[in-house]
Amino acid sequence: MVKICCLGAGYVGGPTMAVIALKCPDVEVVVVDITSARINAWNSEQLPIYEPGLDDVVKESRGRNLFFSTDIEKHIGEADIVFVSVNTPTKTQGLGAGKAADLTYWECAARMIADVAKSDKIVVEKSTVPVKTAEAIEKILVHNSKGINFQILSNPEFLAEGTAIQDLFNPDRVLIGGRETPEGKKTVQTLKEVYAHWVPEDRILTTNLWSAELSKLAANAFLAQRISSVNAISALCEATGANVSEVAYAVGKDARIGPKFLNASVGFGGSCFQKDILNLVYICECNGLPEVAQYWKSVIQINDYQKSRFVNRVVSSMFNTVANKKIAMLGFAFKKDTGDTRETPAIDVCNGLLGDKANVCIYDPQVTEDQIERDLAMNKFDWDHPTHLQPMSPMAVKKQVTVSSDAYSATKDAHGVCILTEWDEFKTLDFTRIYEGMQKPAFVFDGRNVVNPEKLQQIGFIVYSIGKPLDAWMKDMPVVA
Numbered sequence: 351m352v353k354i355c356c357l358g359a360g361y362v363g364g365p366t367m368a369v370i371a372l373k374c375p376d377v378e379v380v381v382v383d384i385t386s387a388r389i390n391a392w393n394s395e396q397l398p399i400y401e402p403g404l405d406d407v408v409k410e411s412r413g414r415n416l417f418f419s420t421d422i423e424k425h426i427g428e429a430d431i432v433f434v435s436v437n438t439p440t441k442t443q444g445l446g447a448g449k450a451a452d453l454t455y456w457e458c459a460a461r462m463i464a465d466v467a468k469s470d471k472i473v474v475e476k477s478t479v480p481v482k483t484a485e486a487i488e489k490i491l492v493h494n495s496k497g498i499n500f501q502i503l504s505n506p507e508f509l510a511e512g513t514a515i516q517d518l519f520n521p522d523r524v525l526i527g528g529r530e531t532p533e534g535k536k537t538v539q540t541l542k543e544v545y546a547h548w549v550p551e552d553r554i555l556t557t558n559l560w561s562a563e564l565s566k567l568a569a570n571a572f573l574a575q576r577i578s579s580v581n582a583i584s585a586l587c588e589a590t591g592a593n594v595s596e597v598a599y600a601v602g603k604d605a606r607i608g609p610k611f612l613n614a615s616v617g618f619g620g621s622c623f624q625k626d627i628l629n630l631v632y633i634c635e636c637n638g639l640p641e642v643a644q645y646w647k648s649v650i651q652i653n654d655y656q657k658s659r660f661v662n663r664v665v666s667s668m669f670n671t672v673a674n675k676k677i678a679m680l681g682f683a684f685k686k687d688t689g690d691t692r693e694t695p696a697i698d699v700c701n702g703l704l705g706d707k708a709n710v711c712i713y714d715p716q717v718t719e720d721q722i723e724r725d726l727a728m729n730k731f732d733w734d735h736p737t738h739l740q741p742m743s744p745m746a747v748k749k750q751v752t753v754s755s756d757a758y759s760a761t762k763d764a765h766g767v768c769i770l771t772e773w774d775e776f777k778t779l780d781f782t783r784i785y786e787g788m789q790k791p792a793f794v795f796d797g798r799n800v801v802n803p804e805k806l807q808q809i810g811f812i813v814y815s816i817g818k819p820l821d822a823w824m825k826d827m828p829v830v831a
C-alpha cells in the first residue's frame with residue numbers, strides 16, 4: 351500500500367488529502383499539523399473549515415484510509431510520498447517585507463523531513479512557492495539527510511475555496527513538475543498514478559519543476575488581472591453611465607476572452623491573489639525586470655483603489671460623514687460559501703468606515719465574532735500567521751463594531767447597508783422589511799452586484815451598485831478615490 355503523509359492540515363492539505371483518500375482506497379493518507387487544535391477539529395464532527403461537500407468526503411474515508419495526526423515524525427518516517435502544504439504567507443519583516451513569500455514554515459518542514467526520514471521519499475510541493483524553491487529545498491534535504499534519496503516534485507494546487515470539492519473532483523488540470531532525469535521522470539509517473547485514479551490522463555500535465563512552480567503564480571496573476579481589469583472599467587462605467595454587467599457580458603462573448611471571472615466587485619480578497627502577485631512582483635524585481643514587476647503591481651493597485659473608491663462612495667453619499675451612524679455590513683468572508691476572511695475586502699472597507707467614526711454592525715453566515723475582532727486588529731500581511739502571534743483586539747474595535755446573528759437585526763436602525771459578500775441568502779432578503787427598520791434616507795451600497803437596484807429604488811432606497819448607472823442622489827457628488 352502506498353503511504354502518503356501531508357504536512358499542513360489547512361484549506362489545501364485537508365480537502366486535497368480527503369479527496370485523494372476517497373478516490374484512492376488503496377492509498378493510506380495521513381494529514382499532520384503542528385497545530386493540535388486543527389487536528390482535533392479534523393477528527394471531530396465540526397471540521398476546522400467550512401467547505402460545501404467536505405463533511406461527506408471526510409466522513410467516508412476518515413478512519414478507513416484517511417487519518418489526521420500530530421505525530422509528524424512517525425508519519426513522515428512511514429510515508430513514501432510527503433506532500434507539503436504549509437502556509438507561505440507574505441513576509442512581514444526584513445528583506446522583501448510586504449512582498450516576498452515567507453518560506454519559514456516550508457524550510458522547517460523540509461528540515462524536519464530530512465531529520466526524520468529513514469527511507470527514500472518523494473517530496474511534493476503543494477504550497478504555492480516562488481519559482482526555484484525546489485532547488486533550495488533539494489539542497490536542504492540532501493545536506494541534512496544521511497544518504498537517503500529524495501525526489502522533489504512541484505504539484506501546485508488550483509482549487510478555489512467554496513468550490514474546493516468540485517474543483518478537486520473535476521480539475522481543469524493537475525500539474526506535476528519534476529526533474530528531467532530518468533529518476534525524475536519515474537517520480538512524476540508515480541504521482542501521476544495517484545491522480546489517474548480519477549483524473550483523465552489528458553488533464554494531467556507534466557512539466558519541468560520551474561514551469562510548474564511559475565505556472566501557479568502566473569495563473570493567479572492572470573485571474574486577478576481579469577478582476578482588476580473589469581473593476582477598472584467599473585469606475586469608468588460609473589463616470590459615463592455605462593453598465594459594467596452589460597459591458598462584461600459583451601466583452602466576455604468574445605470566445606478569445608470568455609465569460610468567466612468578469613464580475614465587478616468591491617475588490618478581490620482571499621489568501622492567494624494578493625500574496626502570489628506580490629511574490630511575483632518581488633521575483634521580477636530580483637531578476638532585474640522592473641517593468642514586468644510594475645505591470646503586475648498595478649493589478650494590486652487597482653484592487654486597493656477599488657476598495658477605497660467603495661468606502662469613499664459610502665461616506666460621500668451620506669453627507670460626507672458616517673460619524674456615529676450605524677452601518678450594517680452584510681458579509682465578511684472574502685467570497686460566498688467559505689468562512690475564510692483572509693485578505694477579505696470587508697476588512698479594508700470596515701477599517702475605512704471605522705476611521706470615519708461609523709458604528710459598524712456585521713453579519714456573515716459563516717464568520718464568528720472572534721474572527722472578525724482578530725481581523726480588524728491585524729496589520730496588513732499578518733493574516734496568515736498563527737493565531738497566537740496576532741495582536742489582541744484594541745478597545746476601539748470593541749466600541750465601534752458589533753456582530754449580529756442575522757441580516758435583519760444587523761440592519762435595524764442603520765443608515766446604510768454595505769453588501770460585501772455575495773452570499774445567496776442576501777439575494778432573497780425582504781428588503782421592504784429592512785427598509786422599514788432603517789433610518790431615512792436609507793442607503794444600500796452593493797459591493798457584489800447581488801441586488802436589483804431598480805427594485806430597491808422602488809422600495810425607497812438610495813442604491814449604489816458597483817459599475818452601474820448612478821442613482822440620481824449620487825450623480826453630482828464628487829468622490830475622491
Ligand SMILES: NC(=O)c1ccc[n+]([C@@H]2O[C@H](COP(=O)([O-])OP(=O)(O)OC[C@H]3O[C@@H](n4cnc5c(N)ncnc54)[C@H](O)[C@@H]3O)[C@@H](O)[C@H]2O)c1
Binds near residue numbers: 361622
Ligand atoms: N487556500 C487556498 O485556497 C489555496 C489554494 C491553492 C494553493 N494554496 C497554497 O497552499 C498553501 C497552504 O495554504 P492554506 O490555505 O492551506 O494554508 P493554511 O494556513 O490554512 O494551512 C497551513 C497549515 O500548515 C501548518 N503548518 C505550518 N508549518 C508546519 C509544519 N512544519 N508541519 C506541519 N504543519 C505545518 C499550519 O499549522 C497550518 O494549519 C499556501 O502556500 C497557499 O498559497 C492555497
Ligand SMILES: O=c1ccn([C@@H]2O[C@H](COP(=O)(O)OP(=O)(O)O[C@H]3O[C@H](CO)[C@@H](O)[C@H](O)[C@H]3O)[C@@H](O)[C@H]2O)c(=O)[nH]1
Binds near residue numbers: 509
Ligand atoms: O469575477 C470575479 C471572480 C472573483 N472575484 C473575487 O476574487 C476573489 C478570489 O476568488 P476565487 O478565485 O474564486 O477564490 P480563491 O479561493 O482565492 O481561489 C483563487 O486562489 C487559489 C489559491 O491560489 C487558486 O488555487 C484558485 O485557482 C484561484 O481561483 C474573491 O474575493 C472573489 O469574490 C471577483 O471579484 N470577481
